[in-house]
Structures are given as structure tokens and as C-alpha cells.
Amino acid sequence: xxxxxxxxxxxxxxxxxxxxxxxxxxxxxxxxxxxxxxxxxxxxxxxxxxxxxxxxxxxxxxxxxxxxxxxxxxxxxxxxxxxxxxxxxxxxxxxxxxxxxxxxxxxxxxxxxxxxxxxxxxxxxxxxxxxxxxxxxxxxxxxxxxxxxxxxxxxxxxxxxxxxxxxxxxxxxxxxxxxxxxxxxxxxxxxxxxxxxxxxxxxxxxxxxxxxxxxxxxxxxxxxxxxxxxxxxxxxxxxxxxxxxxxxxxxxxxxxxxxxxxxxxxxxxxxxxxxxxxxxxxxxxxxxxxxxxxxxxxxxxxxxxxxxxxxxxxxx
Ligand SMILES: [Zn+2]
Numbered sequence: 001x002x003x004x005x006x007x008x009x010x011x012x013x014x015x016x017x018x019x020x021x022x023x024x025x026x027x028x029x030x031x032x033x034x035x036x037x038x039x040x041x042x043x044x045x046x047x048x049x050x051x052x053x054x055x056x057x058x059x060x061x062x063x064x065x066x067x068x069x070x071x072x073x074x075x076x077x078x079x080x081x082x083x084x085x086x087x088x089x090x091x092x093x094x095x096x097x098x099x100x101x102x103x104x105x106x107x108x109x110x111x112x113x114x115x116x117x118x119x120x121x122x123x124x125x126x127x128x129x130x131x132x133x134x135x136x137x138x139x140x141x142x143x144x145x146x147x148x149x150x151x152x153x154x155x156x157x158x159x160x161x162x163x164x165x166x167x168x169x170x171x172x173x174x175x176x177x178x179x180x181x182x183x184x185x186x187x188x189x190x191x192x193x194x195x196x197x198x199x200x201x202x203x204x205x206x207x208x209x210x211x212x213x214x215x216x217x218x219x220x221x222x223x224x225x226x227x228x229x230x231x232x233x234x235x236x237x238x239x240x241x242x243x244x245x246x247x248x249x250x251x252x253x254x255x256x257x258x259x260x261x262x263x264x265x266x267x268x269x270x271x272x273x274x275x276x277x278x279x280x281x282x283x284x285x286x287x288x289x290x291x292x293x294x295x296x297x298x299x300x301x302x303x304x305x306x307x308x309x310x311x312x313x314x315x316x
Contacts, residue, residue, distance in 0.1 A: 004302055007293065009285040010196050012278065016231040017196045021118055021306050023314045025138065025193040029235055033228030033242065033258060034206065036072065036144060036185040039221040044072055044179060052178075054150050055143075057240065060247035068150040069243070072185045074141035076212065078120070081189075082106060084209040085116045085201060088295075096297040100304065115201050118307040119194070133314055138194055139202065144187035145243040146179070147253065153180050184253065186242045190235055197303050203290045228258045229283055230266075232275035237265045255280040 006014060016028045044053050053071040058064045083106055093101045104111035110122035112135055121137030146153055155178055191202065203226065212222045230236040245261045246253050262277040269275055278286070293299075 004197070004298060006196055007200075007289050009282070009289045010199075012276065012282055013196075013199075013229070013231055013286070016276070017199065018193050019195065021138070021195055021198065021310045022193065023136070023310060025136075027233040028193055029232055030191045030194065030199065031228075031230045031236060032189045032191070032202070032206070032226060033230065033237075033262070034187045034189065035225045035227050035253070036077075036187050037223045037225060038179055038181065038183045038185065038212075039223055040181050044070055044076070052150075055145065057145060058244060060249070061241070061244040062248055069148075070146040070150050070153055070179055070183070070185075072144040072146070072187065072212075074143050077144070077187065077189075078139075078141040080212050081205050081209050082116060082120045085119070085205040086114075088201070088205055088208065089114055089116055092295040092300055096295070096300055098297055098300050098304075112311065113304070113307055115198065115303045115307060118310060119198055119202070135310075135314075138192045138198075140190040140192070142188065142190075142239055144185040144239045147184040147186060147243060147246055153183050155180050186239060186246055188237070188239045188242065195306060197299065197306065200290055200293055200299075201303065203287070204293075204295075207291065226283070226287060227255050228262055229278040229286070230262045230275065231278075232266075232269065233271045234269060234275075236262055236269060236275060236277075241265070255283065259283075 006017075010017075013030065016030050018026065018028060045051055053073060054068050055071045056066050057069050059067045086104060086106060089101075089104075093099075102111040102113055103109060104114050104117065110117050110124070112122050112124055117135055119137065119139050121135045123134045189202070189206070191199065194202075206224045206226065209224060210221055212220045242258075242261065245251060246258075251257055251261070256279075259277055259279055266272055266275045266277060
């Protein structure tokens with residue numbers, strides 16, 4: 001089997017991919033900038049307190065007045081997208097009849113052999129064997145903050161569980177705080193020391209993940225729009241900075257403006273010359289080629305073999 005070739009439009013990022021995933025990371029970093037658009041009533045609450053997660057932040061990068069925002073916790077984004085990748089792997093391996101795959105179930109039966117385990121990391125259930133040591137994650141999440149204030153977003157959903165005939169007018173069995181449809185959460189996923197193949201798996205998982213929120217039966221539909229890519233030897237911007245930048249009165253929420261903001265942050269980086277911010281055309285080309293890319297048997301086989309080699313290196 002010959003080595004697969006880098007996709008044409010990925011050339012621009014080639015200095016930021018590693019050839020093979022390895023247990024020891026280097027500093028090659030790719031940040032995927034997303035606008036997560038909440039399309040219906042999604043409930044961002046903590047499991048314990050059932051409270052909506054909110055946090056006080058400045059109004060904008062140039063306005064220190066405090067404002068309350070809704071927080072979309074990194075752990076909640078990660079849980080959904082990790083499961084999405086696992087499901088994509090099951091489907092794609094079945095589709096091409098690649099059968100050298102072990103069952104991998106979150107969270108208790110991780111195989112530590114698949115591209116999901118390779119990227120998201122995992123701990124072996126039976127760690128008596130040295131080669132069963134843990135895999136460190138190379139994909140990182142952090143909390144995303146709503147663009148609009150909690151006050152603007154807050155709505156009370158009134159719902160009742162009884163069938164219509166029995167309900168008295170005005171009777172409400174439950175009132176919950178939720179988030180209004182089409183609220184925007186600027187968000188960032190940071191990849192470190194990943195291969196271009198892993199990048200494909202991540203982008204396809206992001207674009208196909210739609211169900212979020214504490215109680216999926218009550219909606220939780222989200223669309224992930226990829227609106228920027230910043231690559232370098234370090235992280236260029238954090239999600240809170242991005243939300244605060246986009247909250248400046250003169251700043252519009254569009255791809256060109258986001259790429260301008262990233263260029264500004266390049267100016268305060270440690271390795272300015274190593275940073276590459278994609279413009280809207282290059283970003284569009286990368287996304288299009290990724291969306292059209294077929295997950296064929298060679299690609300899948302190489303993706304699995306890469307993790308096998310990683311584990312071998314770790315065991316030695
Ligand atoms: Zn696995």
C-alpha cells in the first residue's frame with residue numbers, strides 16, 4: 001500500500017501537520033475557529049445544579065462594563081464530538097468492510113487503537129501491561145461564550161407533559177431557562193501535532209455533529225460553521241478573546257473580519273513568522289476538499305495503522 005498524498009488545498013498547512021502521530025508532541029498547532037449556531041432551544045446547564053451556565057465578562061474587548069453571558073462548556077462540546085467521531089468510524093469502517101477494528105465504547109471500553117482514541121486520548125481499563133499506558137489527547141476544547149448577553153438570550157420555555165385535554169388553561173408544569181434559537185457561540189478547537197488525516201476526521205466530525213445540550217430530547221440542534229483557521233507554533237487566540245473582539249461595535253461577525261482579528265493577534269504571538277492565518281478563499285477551498293473527500297479503505301487503513309505505530313512506539 002502506497003502512502004496517501006496530502007490533499008491539494010492542504011499544501012498551505014503542510015508545515016503544521018506531523019507525518020505520523022507520536023507520543024511526544026511538538027509545537028505544531030492548528031486552531032479551528034467555529035461559530036456554533038444554536039438552532040433551537042438548547043439547554044446549557046450543569047448536571048448537578050440544573051442551573052444554566054452563565055458567567056460575567058466584559059461587554060467587549062474595548063468596553064469593561066460587566067455583562068452576563070451563557071457559557072457552552074468545553075467538556076460538553078468534546079463529549080458530543082468525540083462520540084460523533086466514534087460513530088463516524090463505525091460507519092466508515094463498515095462501509096468499506098475494513099474489519100480489523102475492535103469495539104470502542106465511550107467511556108468504559110476504549111480500544112486505544114482507533115483514530116478517536118488516538119486524538120481524544122484515553123485510559124486503559126486494564127493497565128497492568130506497560131504497552132497499555134494512556135494516550136494523551138491532541139485535541140483541546142475550552143468554554144465558548146455567547147456573543148449576545150444572557151439577558152438578550154434568555155427565554156423561558158414553558159412546557160407541560162400532560163396531554164392537551166387534561167391541561168387547564170395557564171397550567172405550567174415546568175419552566176426552564178433556555179437559550180434562544182440562532183444564538184451564536186464563537187468557539188475554538190485546538191489541534192496539536194496532528195496528521196492531515198486526523199484533521200480530516202476532525203473536520204468531518206465537526207460538520208456532522210448537530211445534537212448538543214443537556215436533554216437531547218428537548219432539541220439541542222446546533223450547526224457548526226467553520227469560519228477560520230490559525231496555524232502556528234502556539235495558540236493564537238482564546239474563545240473569550242474572540243467573543244469580546246466580535247462584540248466590539250464596529251466588528252461584524254463574518255469570515256473576513258475574523259481573519260482580520262486573527263491577524264491582529266498574530267502581532268502579539270511569540271513566533272510571529274511561524275503563524276499562518278487562512279483567508280476566506282483558502283479556508284473555503286480546504287473545507288470544500290474535505291467535504292468531498294471520500295473515506296475510502298486505504299485512507300481508513302492508514303489512519304488505523306498510524307495509531308498502531310504510535311502504540312508500538314509507546315510500548316518500547
Ligand atoms: Zn478507540
